[in-house]
Amino acid sequence: MARYFFDVQDGPDFVKDEDGHDCAAISDVRIAAMKALPAMIGARIPDGDGYRVSVIVRDDEDHAIYRASLTLESTWLSNRDGQ
Numbered sequence: 557m558a559r560y561f562f563d564v565q566d567g568p569d570f571v572k573d574e575d576g577h578d579c580a581a582i583s584d585v586r587i588a589a590m591k592a593l594p595a596m597i598g599a600r601i602p603d604g605d606g607y608r609v610s611v612i613v614r615d616d617e618d619h620a621i622y623r624a625s626l627t628l629e630s631t632w633l634s635n636r637d638g639q
Contacts (some may be wrong), residue, residue, distance in 0.1 A: 560585050565610040585604045585613050585622055593626040
């Protein structure tokens with residue numbers, strides 16, 4: 557089993573994973589990163605009309621090997637909101 561580190565880029569905030577997680581196969585890295593994204597947004601409402609969160613995975617030699625991102629975009633389609 558290899559150890560991988562799942563860093564998080566949440567808007568301007570960056571959180572480096574110091575502990576890491578063991579993954580039996582490289583395909584598990586992709587699955588773990590993608591599964592984590594929806595929970596990171598959760599019930600959070602962005603300040604503006606867009607929001608992006610990413611997981612950047614590093615191997616045990618500190619090389620970035622994978623990135624998964626989730627983007628939320630919103631826009632008004634008419635002026636019915638009174639603005």
